[in-house]
């Protein structure tokens with residue numbers, strides 16, 4: 001079996017996220033490139049109390065705040081207000 005079949009995995013790192021494949025696990029709302037999240041103090045479930053106030057689209061950085069570098073594990077839905085693990089927003093490939 002030839003090697004090299006894994007090199008498609010590295011390709012999407014610097015590209016715009018495919019928002020058609022991102023949706024709220026709770027209500028199925030889909031963000032787009034103009035959606036914005038805030039880095040603010042947060043109790044449950046993130047328990048992060050050094051919010052820097054940055055505003056950005058969290059799906060362009062996979063949850064990494066561009067202001068303070070905090071890696072958000074949880075992402076709030078701008079539609080239903082529920083929190084879900086950032087990873088859970090990405091639809092899984094179904095093969």
Ligand SMILES: [Zn+2]
Pocket residue numbers: 039051052053054065066067068069070
């Ligand atoms: Zn921040």
Ligand SMILES: [Zn+2]
Pocket residue numbers: 024025026027028029077078079080081082
């Ligand atoms: Zn939602």
